[in-house]
Amino acid sequence: MQTARVRPATYYRSLTRNLVLFVVVISLLPLFLTGAIILYQFKQAYQTKVEENLEVLLNKHRRTIDAFLVDRLADIRVLARSYTVPELENPAFLKAKLSLLREEYNGVYVDLGLVDDKGAQVAYAGPYNLTGANYSTAQWFKQATGSEHFVSNVFAGLRGSPHFIVAAKKRYQGRDWLLKATIDFESFNALVENIRMGETGFAFILNRQSEFQTKPRQEVILASGAWREILHQPLDPGKVTIVERPDSLDQDMIYAAAPLKKGQWIICAQQEVSDAFVHLVQAQRAAIAIFVLGGLAIVVATLILARRLVRRIAEADEQKETMNEKMIEAGRLASIGELAAGIAHEINNPVAIMVEEAGWIEDLMSDEGPMSEETLAEIQRAVQQIQEQGDRCKQITHKLLSFARKTDPTIKPVDINNLVAEVLGLVGQKSRYAGVKLTTTLDKDLPRVAASPSELQQVLLNLVNNAVDAISSEGGTVKVTTSLENGAVRMSVSDTGIGIADANLARIFDPFYTTKPVGQGTGLGLSICYGIINKLGGEIKVTSAKGKGSTFTVILPARQDSAPAPTGAPQAGQG
């Protein structure tokens, strides 16, 4: 059992849900898109800026370091050119020059030495006792003798601590001599170590063999990952190569590399992305926080508003339903009112007979003398007549009661044919006196429909009442037809009456629209019919020809499980 009247709670729940979803999506989507676009643009701009900064920083330091090396080399070359070998062979002279250089350059120079073409150090000034040391097998010596001047890689050498050598060649008496200076590793290292980027960024220098020329602040793995990739490719001499990769701990890093010392060395830098982009991350976090909080506020506000709105709608629906019920009830009473006169006449006839028969018995009994058998038989006949007429009255009141019951919107399986018979029974008397013949063509195998019996009865009664009213005093025919077409039950009421003007046809189902004289029609009948049929998911149509008559057709969906209603079975909901 179901009622079509009040919408189920699930309807309002899904309405609330849809409203909330719709508003939330509509309001959050642009917010989200705008935020995402701005963040993306910001990220792009920020990344470019970070990379540019890195490039500028590396280039600046590359120049500084290159300049440092060139300057040191220039010092030594000046010394070598300015003095003769005998002068330089004098340790005291060398010592004086060393202290001058140390004074001038703040201890960058560790020592000075003169090496002959056999690799023997003939003179030395410095903290170690290296006079007479033989460098003939040292790598740097071999390389240095091949060119006019030379800056070595960093190496441990004879002293066992990292340093590098700056050397200049000098010819004297047919032999090549090398004036060499050792540069303090710590002071050179400090040059590079001073390169700091944020919290985690640092720099270091490698030679072509990927050997560290400075001591990196943290352990750096060159054999794998991004560094391996960078160091294996030829580096563009004028440019800084920048790569962004996750490291072995899966942390995103920025790697940068640029060649220096004419491509012999590479200055490298690395920094954690989260550190490089710290402001970007902060902006992202702020944006996400605003989005989440704003989104939450929107969702909460939407929920509250949607609930309120849907509650209002539910209340309005309820009021509408109440109004509808009242209207249907009013229409029903109007229909009954129309029938009342006919029914009063119909019931007065048997009552009049009963009254007269009773009077007749009285007449017979008041006769003087013994009662003859004939009189007794007459009394018996009269009593039987009274009973029969009483039965007639009962049937009329039953018919009326079946209609006068309060409207029950409960949906039940309804046998349309039974309904037709019932309604025609009600209208019979009225149509007889109006000279209207009622005929039916009923489909015996008609399936039942799901409807409220009392409401459907009202629809049919209205249609038949109107059909009878449409027929003039010369008389005519009202025909009720039922049939099954395309799985739908059709019930049509045709009359041979005056027909409906085209102008009125369009407005015929409008409420309060009537062509009847004031006081004779409410104008609600057909609009109520329309409402009832519409609610049942059916259709009501009208065709009419002026002067020839009208046909009203009601189309209702057959019940899914429907088998033909057993003929003559009492209609569900009756009794």
Add this chain to the structure above:
Amino acid sequence: MSGQGAERLKVLLVDDELGYLEVLQKRMSKRNLEVTPVSSGTEAVRQAREQRFDVAVVDLKMEDMDGIEVLKVLKMMDPKMAVIILTGHGSEQAAREGMALGAFDYLTKPCELSDLLTRIYASQER
């Protein structure tokens, strides 16, 4: 009551309810009236053509012919005939229409037989 002695009053009873016709005829005959019951307007007109009636008691609503129509025809055929309207359809408007067309009086069903008889005799005293 006048007319009771010499000649019995001739009454035409017109009603489509056969049971009503039957019992009314019996009761009125017992009260010394000569009753001709007919169940339709057409039959009433035929009877009126064949013989003269003092009074006609006519039902307003019948299937073949409206009681008002019968009244008109009867009045046309015999203006002296008193016509009393007897109907289950107790409508003021129909009754006024009947009176305007020359009906003597009207009664609604069900009514006391004595009331009907009173009207019948009254109609003859004019």
